[in-house]
Amino acid sequence: MRLLAFLIVILAPALAFPRLGLHEGYTRLVFDLEAKTQYQLSQTPDTLTLRFSGVAPNASDTDVSSPQVASYQVVPAAGGATVFVRLRPSVEVKTTVLNDGNRRRLVVDVVSVTQPAQNPPQASTRPEPPKPRSQPKTVVIDAGHGGIDPGAVGFVVEKEVTLDLALRLQKLLRQQGVEVVLTRSSDTHLSSDKATDLGMRAEMANSKRNLFVSIHINSAPNVAQGIETYYFGHTIDPSLLAQVIRENGGGELGRRLTLEAQSVGERLVRDLIAQSNLKFSRQLAHLVHGAMLQATGALDRGVRQAPFYVIRNARIPAILVEVGFANHPEEGRRLQKSEYRQALAEALALGILRFLNNGG
Ligand SMILES: [Zn+2]
Known part of the structure; x- marks a missing residue:
């Protein structure tokens, strides 16, 4: 069964769900949907949750490591899937829906919100202290x-x-x-x-x-x-x-x-x-x-x-x-x-x- 699933993936590569784009100042997640696909969005300070019905993506857990998004996880469920996007601090989420005949695209942009600087950044000749190497738990x-x-x-x-x-x-x-x-x-x-x-x-x-x-x-x-x-x-x-x-x-x-x-x-x-x-x-x-x-x-x-x-x-x-x-x-x-x-x-x-x- 696993081999069959593997072959199907090879033979008929589906569009990634979501498609990911890294840009200066924002991370874009694009969900290609059918016109009948329903979805719901909810957000807490650290997680954006998107619940879809009428889609059947594969389960995945992907590190993004952009300044706006730590990772996203796709969890299939009966009749649909939930996508958890783990947000970094100081970001804003903007969504746009693009209709194209009977296809729809849901575009989710996670945008850095810049804090106004208290003081202008000073040129420094000192190197940054090394970051701790151990992975956070x-x-x-x-x-x-x-x-x-x-x-x-x-x-x-x-x-x-x-x-x-x-x-x-x-x-x-x-x-x-x-x-x-x-x-x-x-x-x-x-x-x-x-x-x-x-x-x-x-x-x-x-x-x-x-x-x-x-x-x-x-x-x-x-x-x-x-x-x-x-x-x-x-x-x-x-x-x-x-x-x-x-x-x-x-x-x-x-x-x-x-x-x-x-x-x-x-x-x-x-x-x-x-x-x-x-x-x-x-x-x-x-x-x-x-x-x-x-x-x-x-x-x-x-x-x-x-x-x-x-x-x-x-x-x-x-x-x-x-x-x-x-x-x-x-x-x-x-x-x-x-x-x-x-x-x-x-x-x-x-x-x-x-x-x-x-x-x-
Ligand atoms: Zn209980």
Whole structure:
């Protein structure tokens, strides 16, 4: 199948999606569309997100390294694709649509915004200090759920707390020179189809990043509290399955995705690269888990393995944290508090930095 796909690419080279142009002062991305193609744009300070329906590009992750754009990523989904453009600071996005019969071109220009200089630049005879050679580390933070999917609801709503924690964590890591990719930076789902949604999040755990952390809030039919940290693995523990099914989309869908992830778990046992990655995931899990317990004094529910769909195929260290129970009368209320969330975010950052500094 892979060979066939390869041959098709050779025999019928499609136009790149997007076509990229580097110009003085701006980076241009051109999307060739059909008249029926729908798209939506949204933008945060560091990411421009374009969602297309009715296109079928290949997945890609491309470093641009222009002064305006760091990279872009194309993530195919059912019936379309999402393109994430990672923006540099001090840029403005301008879009133009050009109609040409039944073809359309969406032109996205990412333009440098020059700050007015305080002082005229001075001629200097001193050479610039050498830039540090080490590559910045990049981590992917997944704020669980979002948009139409609230996740667990109790004294707090899971999707709100996970987003808040992800944004706090992003800020803390950036202060330490770590690059952060968020799977979402507002109250939104990535797809209204949960399997596609989880697949798109998982796709972001690609080999150009250093690690992946998915943040969740727990809930239980009985009163329970505490913090759990997971890395991927097969489980036969029936007490875990209800929770895993819920995080995997719930209901019939959750059961199906859990079975799928379980079968990935069985295959991984024979996959050496995956096994060595799991070792790093376990290490990351212990560092993050320990830091969270120390910072919060929360009940220790352990580091465990379970078939969470969102981390099933990660080729970088990947964990899923359940930072507390939404419906516990004390823990749920603690999770409402800004100081408690900040303590959690700082602990997550600390665990992640410890792992990165160990060469992870
Ligand atoms: Zn969740």
